Amino acid sequence: MPEGARVVGRRGDIFTMKVDLPADEDGFLGRQCPQCAQIFRVNTIDYEAFPDDRKLWCAYCGHNCEGSGFTTDQQRSRMTRAVDDFSQQLIGKMLDETFGRPSRLGHGTRIQTNYRSKPFFPHPLPGIDEERLVRIRHCAGCNFQYGVFGEHRYCPSCGPLPADVVASDALAAEVARLDILGELSAESAAVVREQGVFSRVWVDTLENLVGLIETLASGMFRSAVADAEQRINNKGNIFQRLDDTADLFLHAGYADLRVMLGPLVWRRLLESWAARHVFTHNDGVVDDRYLARVPGSPCRRGQRLVLSEQLCRQAIADSDALRLAIIELFA
Numbered sequence: 333m334p335e336g337a338r339v340v341g342r343r344g345d346i347f348t349m350k351v352d353l354p355a356d357e358d359g360f361l362g363r364q365c366p367q368c369a370q371i372f373r374v375n376t377i378d379y380e381a382f383p384d385d386r387k388l389w390c391a392y393c394g395h396n397c398e399g400s401g402f403t404t405d406q407q408r409s410r411m412t413r414a415v416d417d418f419s420q421q422l423i424g425k426m427l428d429e430t431f432g433r434p435s436r437l438g439h440g441t442r443i444q445t446n447y448r449s450k451p452f453f454p455h456p457l458p459g460i461d462e463e464r465l466v467r468i469r470h471c472a473g474c475n476f477q478y479g480v481f482g483e484h485r486y487c488p489s490c491g492p493l494p495a496d497v498v499a500s501d502a503l504a505a506e507v508a509r510l511d512i513l514g515e516l517s518a519e520s521a522a523v524v525r526e527q528g529v530f531s532r533v534w535v536d537t538l539e540n541l542v543g544l545i546e547t548l549a550s551g552m553f554r555s556a557v558a559d560a561e562q563r564i565n566n567k568g569n570i571f572q573r574l575d576d577t578a579d580l581f582l583h584a585g586y587a588d589l590r591v592m593l594g595p596l597v598w599r600r601l602l603e604s605w606a607a608r609h610v611f612t613h614n615d616g617v618v619d620d621r622y623l624a625r626v627p628g629s630p631c632r633r634g635q636r637l638v639l640s641e642q643l644c645r646q647a648i649a650d651s652d653a654l655r656l657a658i659i660e661l662f663a
Contacts, residue, residue, distance in 0.1 A: 333417075334454040335456070336351060337350070337454075354459070356373070359377065361375075362404045362407065362462045363403075363488065365393060365402060366397070367395040368390060368393040370392045371481065372478060372479060382399060390402075391485075391486050404462065410459075467479070472494070472497060473487065473494070476490065483502075495547060499547065503544065503655065507645075507648060513530060514641075539612060541604065544651070547571075563583070563584060567580075574598075574605055575590075578590050586661050601650050603626050607622075617634065620633060
């Protein structure tokens with residue numbers, strides 16, 4: 333057997349093999365979702381501590397099944413190589429036993445066959461060379477260690493992540509996206525700026541900020557308030573409207589977000605939310621609704637809003653302050 337593979341049992345003609353799946357330099361093992369095909373990594377010590385019947389969650393889509401169902405393509409190739417080599421040896425042994433000695437047909441008649449066996453040397457098993465971790469994540473709920481390569485919503489061990497963790501990751505992603513634009517060469521930056529990429533990213537940033545705060549506020553309110561569904565019934569997308577959200581929390585017996593953040597931050601948040609609304613529903617063209625929400629705007633009706641990186645970074649900082657206030661509110 334090649335190094336890393338061995339036969340651990342036999343029952344009749346059925347053999348049981350074990351093939352080692354090496355961890356990376358950080359002690360993590362690759363897992364690939366059988367549904368969405370994306371790869372994440374898990375700490376081998378944490379993973380091996382799982383009971384045999386414990387199921388694993390895909391960090392990205394939430395598919396939930398036995399851990400063996402998350403074998404990666406490279407791991408499967410490694411196991412297949414070991415099985416193929418072992419099968420060749422079994423076939424060779426069968427041929428040796430069949431043709432390696434004269435056969436007797438009866439009445440003393442022998443048939444001589446020319447057969448020469450060849451020694452078999454198993455091929456080394458393929459190594460595992462999958463993407464390395466960028467950072468190690470620790471689940472706040474179960475302390476399971478894992479690594480991902482994109483936006484995710486689930487801990488591989490315990491399932492759906494808390495709303496505050498999702499919001500924190502989303503804010504970090506917005507900062508990283510703006511930082512990457514700043515790392516472009518002058519030539520590349522000029523090309524993508526002319527094509528409107530910068531402007532589009534800034535618009536998307538505001539859209540994403542509203543979405544992540546909406547998800548956070550909705551999730552935490554529903555978890556903390558027993559009659560949450562009754563309180564938000566027939567109120568539409570209430571968590572997209574800052575003042576309505578603050579009033580909802582206040583009427584449920586919680587502190588006023590506007591007081592917690594102060595008038596300056598709250599005003600900037602209202603302006604960012606209003607800008608997002610006008611870009612989402614009116615291609616950025618200022619209308620009466622926007623001017624009513626932002627009475628101090630220098631824009632006139634019919635003009636198009638112009639965003640900037642500085643405005644977006646301020647909106648991210650204000651949204652982070654709002655995130656922390658909501659978490660404190662329901663702590």
